[in-house]
Amino acid sequence: MTASLGGVALALAFLTALVAVGMALLGRDGEQRWILFSRRAVYALCALLTLCVALVEVAFVGDDFSLSVVQGHSSIETPTFYKWAAMWSSQEGSLLLWAWVLSVASSLALYATRDKLREIVPWATAVMAGVASFFTGLMLFAGGVNPFSTLSPVPADGVGLNPLLQHPSMMIHPPMLYSGYVAFTIPFAFAIGALIARRLDASWIRATRRFALIAWALLGFGLLLGARWSYTELGWGGYWAWDPVENAALMPWLIGTAFLHSIMVQEKRGMLKVWNACLIVATFTLALLGTFLVRSGVLQSIHAFGDSTVGPYILGLIAVVLLGSTALIVSRLDDLRSEKRIDSLASREAVFLVNNLLLVALCATIFWGTFFPLIAELFTGEKSSLAAPWFDRYTTPLAIGLVLFTGVGPLLAWRRVSWASAKRVFLAPGIAAAAVAVGLLLFSDAASQLWAFALFVFAGFALTGLAQEFWRGAAARRSLRGGSMPQALVAIVAGNRRRYGGYIVHVGIVVLLVGIAASSSFQTNRDVRLAPGESAAVNDRTVTYERPTVAVDGQRFTLGAVVRVEQSDKEFVLTPSRDFFRPTGMSSGTIANFFDGEATTEVGLKAGFGSDFWIAMQPDVTDVLAAARAADEGFRACVRGAPGTPPQCRAVSQLMQAAAADPSLRPVALAQIESLQEATAARIARSYLTSGATATFRVIVDPLVTWMWIGGLIALAGALIAVWPARGRRRTPVVVGELEALKEAKYREIRDAELDHAAGKLSDEDFALLDAELRNEAVEILDRGNGAGASGRAEQAERPSEPV
Amino acid sequence: MLGALDPQRKRKIRLVVALGVAVLLATALVYTSFSASTEAREPSQLIAATPGTVYDMTGRVVPGSVRQGEEGLRFRVADRDDASVSIPVTYSGTVPDPFRGGREIILTGEMTQNGAFAGQRDTLVTKCPSKFTTDDS
Numbered sequence: 001m002t003a004s005l006g007g008v009a010l011a012l013a014f015l016t017a018l019v020a021v022g023m024a025l026l027g028r029d030g031e032q033r034w035i036l037f038s039r040r041a042v043y044a045l046c047a048l049l050t051l052c053v054a055l056v057e058v059a060f061v062g063d064d065f066s067l068s069v070v071q072g073h074s075s076i077e078t079p080t081f082y083k084w085a086a087m088w089s090s091q092e093g094s095l096l097l098w099a100w101v102l103s104v105a106s107s108l109a110l111y112a113t114r115d116k117l118r119e120i121v122p123w124a125t126a127v128m129a130g131v132a133s134f135f136t137g138l139m140l141f142a143g144g145v146n147p148f149s150t151l152s153p154v155p156a157d158g159v160g161l162n163p164l165l166q167h168p169s170m171m172i173h174p175p176m177l178y179s180g181y182v183a184f185t186i187p188f189a190f191a192i193g194a195l196i197a198r199r200l201d202a203s204w205i206r207a208t209r210r211f212a213l214i215a216w217a218l219l220g221f222g223l224l225l226g227a228r229w230s231y232t233e234l235g236w237g238g239y240w241a242w243d244p245v246e247n248a249a250l251m252p253w254l255i256g257t258a259f260l261h262s263i264m265v266q267e268k269r270g271m272l273k274v275w276n277a278c279l280i281v282a283t284f285t286l287a288l289l290g291t292f293l294v295r296s297g298v299l300q301s302i303h304a305f306g307d308s309t310v311g312p313y314i315l316g317l318i319a320v321v322l323l324g325s326t327a328l329i330v331s332r333l334d335d336l337r338s339e340k341r342i343d344s345l346a347s348r349e350a351v352f353l354v355n356n357l358l359l360v361a362l363c364a365t366i367f368w369g370t371f372f373p374l375i376a377e378l379f380t381g382e383k384s385s386l387a388a389p390w391f392d393r394y395t396t397p398l399a400i401g402l403v404l405f406t407g408v409g410p411l412l413a414w415r416r417v418s419w420a421s422a423k424r425v426f427l428a429p430g431i432a433a434a435a436v437a438v439g440l441l442l443f444s445d446a447a448s449q450l451w452a453f454a455l456f457v458f459a460g461f462a463l464t465g466l467a468q469e470f471w472r473g474a475a476a477r478r479s480l481r482g483g484s485m486p487q488a489l490v491a492i493v494a495g496n497r498r499r500y501g502g503y504i505v506h507v508g509i510v511v512l513l514v515g516i517a518a519s520s521s522f523q524t525n526r527d528v529r530l531a532p533g534e535s536a537a538v539n540d541r542t543v544t545y546e547r548p549t550v551a552v553d554g555q556r557f558t559l560g561a562v563v564r565v566e567q568s569d570k571e572f573v574l575t576p577s578r579d580f581f582r583p584t585g586m587s588s589g590t591i592a593n594f595f596d597g598e599a600t601t602e603v604g605l606k607a608g609f610g611s612d613f614w615i616a617m618q619p620d621v622t623d624v625l626a627a628a629r630a631a632d633e634g635f636r637a638c639v640r641g642a643p644g645t646p647p648q649c650r651a652v653s654q655l656m657q658a659a660a661a662d663p664s665l666r667p668v669a670l671a672q673i674e675s676l677q678e679a680t681a682a683r684i685a686r687s688y689l690t691s692g693a694t695a696t697f698r699v700i701v702d703p704l705v706t707w708m709w710i711g712g713l714i715a716l717a718g719a720l721i722a723v724w725p726a727r728g729r730r731r732t733p734v735v736v737g738e739l740e741a742l743k744e745a746k747y748r749e750i751r752d753a754e755l756d757h758a759a760g761k762l763s764d765e766d767f768a769l770l771d772a773e774l775r776n777e778a779v780e781i782l783d784r785g786n787g788a789g790a791s792g793r794a795e796q797a798e799r800p801s802e803p804v
Numbered sequence: 805m806l807g808a809l810d811p812q813r814k815r816k817i818r819l820v821v822a823l824g825v826a827v828l829l830a831t832a833l834v835y836t837s838f839s840a841s842t843e844a845r846e847p848s849q850l851i852a853a854t855p856g857t858v859y860d861m862t863g864r865v866v867p868g869s870v871r872q873g874e875e876g877l878r879f880r881v882a883d884r885d886d887a888s889v890s891i892p893v894t895y896s897g898t899v900p901d902p903f904r905g906g907r908e909i910i911l912t913g914e915m916t917q918n919g920a921f922a923g924q925r926d927t928l929v930t931k932c933p934s935k936f937t938t939d940d941s
């Protein structure tokens with residue numbers, strides 16, 4: 001039932017996507033009928049894929065093992081919470097998620113532009129629906145990845161979800177990453193539309209920048225969650241390993257960051273058009289590449305997802321996207337010419353350009369390192385790879401450069417900055433940086449790690465510069481409008497969410513990088529082997545292995561430890577443990593095979609603002625395993641009816657023989673065996689407590705690592721502030737709407753300049769020049785609205801009524 | 805100096821300098837990556853390898869061979885597709901959760917005089933049994 005309904009819905013979704021492409025192409029000349037039709041087709045696509053997702057989720061929660069995807073990734077015993085998340089642990093489910101998120105994002109984008117960008121929208125619709133038809137078609141035709149393929153006969157139970165994936169992060173980490181990847185399709189589609197239609201002003205950027213920002217925030221949040229998951233769960237104490245799959249998600253995020261900055265230059269100054277087009281094409285291609293990498297098995301990775309049938313198709317799509325976009329950009333080079341040039345190297349746009357180059361260089365380095373195994377094999381015939389130190393060596397200086405420019409950028413005004421105003425804005429951050437440097441030299445050994453030291457100093461500069469921006473902005477606002485300082489702060493943020501939201505993101509990223517630098521450069525990392533009662537000294541802490549713990553149930557064997565940590569003034573107790581799972585799909589079997597299945601680490605973590613204390617245990621299972629093997633052997637002997645076995649065992653043996661003759665007795669016999677095994681397992685578990693129970697502990701003292709997570713959350717909050725829609729936006733008719741948007745943007749620039757002047761960022765002369773330029777540009781826009789030669793232009797170019 | 809030139813020329817020079825720097829940096833990156841990389845070998849190839857050269861060993865852990873001792877783990881690793889040849893391996897450091905007999909691993913280290921492969925601390929990488937395919941064990 002589910003399968004046939006879902007199969008039909010998926011097939012319809014594929015056809016609907018194709019129809020949407022066709023209708024959009026028919027509407028390319030702006031005929032409303034076709035455009036409306038194609039938009040509604042995309043809405044319908046969204047509804048159909050929502051139905052598909054709902055059907056699969058219902059099948060998971062309802063244990064419908066007739067669907068092979070459910071059978072392969074869930075079981076009756078899987079906790080309900082993870083049944084919801086199991087969909088995207090599967091290949092087919094993750095493709096469905098991709099297509100569904102795309103259909104939702106496309107519908108939102110088309111709704112938001114329903115009466116704008118008439119020339120661009122049809123092409124953009126065709127691109128979005130085209131990508132959607134690719135992914136729905138993939139599920140239908142690639143073979144082995146249809147989420148609605150069935151099993152016959154229907155199995156009684158499923159294989160279950162890999163215990164490693166049973167972590168709360170599984171619920172949000174993959175969907176966040178996917179949504180991030182997918183949402184970059186929207187700005188890409190509109191960029192392609194703008195290129196084809198030769199509408200290469202900033203209108204496509206204004207229409208989609210929110211989507212780009214949301215995609216960036218989701219992808220970033222997904223990366224952060226992945227890092228956190230790795231830190232707390234995987235038992236190695238790190239949050240980043242330069243693994244190909246991690247890199248695959250980081251690369252589009254970096255280029256997306258560059259894109260978000262350089263589109264501002266296009267919006268304000270009409271420059272970098274080719275660059276922006278290239279960046280969004282690169283971002284989308286890298287997002288596809290990430291989708292491909294996890295499914296192809298071409299690179300060795302801890303995330304290796306095995307070979308599958310869809311890799312070559314995605315590679316084909318990447319080739320089409322790259323070749324098509326490049327050809328398109330080359331053919332439009334004339335239309336992409338900059339309207340202006342960079343006036344001065346001391347201007348915000350020049351800093352944006354530098355930050356763009358740093359981000360692209362960072363991405364290129366990571367790309368090279370990630371694909372080096374393939375490149376090396378191509379040239380030398382030898383498989384070889386690059387390890388984390390290589391990545392660290394190149395990415396560290398680039399990241400430090402970025403921190404510096406994260407601080408410098410916001411301090412500079414657009415167009416040009418005079419020496420006098422530069423001195424004024426750089427004074428406080430410069431002093432702060434010097435103070436940080438002196439403080440670190442006097443009171444810490446931070447200078448022993450040169451890169452980390454440089455990063456701390458630049459972070460001092462950047463954070464002070466950003467604080468100064470808020471303070472001066474609020475002070476300027478107060479001098480214009482009055483009110484208290486907190487009121488003024490709220491008012492400036494609310495009045496220019498994009499700018500101040502962006503600054504908050506900067507604060508977050510700088511804090512995050514400080515956390516990374518401190519924790520990676522000044523980490524203490526020790527392995528100690530202890531028996532119960534023994535202690536070890538780590539830094540200034542004493543770590544005591546007080547006693548072992550053990551727990552056993554039908555699914556897992558848990559060996560743990562109670563560890564007391566003492567520092568001069570405080571002490572706390574942590575309980576790290578390790579769970580040994582039976583191999584999935586085996587509800588009974590030998591006791592020893594607990595130790596053949598998955599094992600997961602439960603880390604003991606004491607987080608703090610100063611430093612984290614992190615401990616993981618690796619119990620010595622040699623004795624337990626030997627006991628389990630002996631018990632299994634004894635049990636086998638007993639079932640064979642060997643002489644000298646205990647009586648309850650003989651009873652089981654007789655029951656087994658009876659069950660062999662009469663199948664109806666089998667469940668009783670199995671239950672008997674299971675309870676006997678459980679009793680034996682419990683006895684073996686208890687024996688662990690007395691058998692020595694030595695264990696190896698990995699102890700990590702990680703300074704300031706908490707700030708990494710805090711910084712990430714600050715950045716996320718900043719991004720949310722920046723995307724939050726402004727209150728009371730009016731809806732305006734189509735043509736006027738675009739001019740209106742231009743006018744609004746120009747007025748905002750004039751207000752920004754005023755604020756910058758009031759905040760002391762622009763000198764009087766600079767401001768006078770800039771203001772005159774901006775007002776001339778505003779007049780031009782107004783002229784276009786009124787037709788040529790409108791009278792009274794000067795009055796119309798009056799200051800916008802609402803200051804700041 | 806540059807001030808005397810016309811802007812067109814100045815821009816061109818700037819561009820050439822920028823491109824030159826980029827090319828130089830890229831060359832350095834490419835060059836160092838070849839010398840910094842570690843070559844991958846399977847156990848059957850490692851048997852004949854010279855002691856002292858560092859390799860990335862890729863292979864499959866022989867089921868049932870994993871032993872834990874005072875100084876870390878001891879196990880045997882065979883070629884990924886051919887279980888007939890295997891070499892003894894010693895390793896201490898972080899053990900990723902998915903590690904166990906039958907799993908594919910990558911381990912950086914070198915051959916010792918006694919024919920065992922000595923892994924470097926914390927370099928053990930275990931391939932997940934995959935999110936996207938069913939468990940093949």
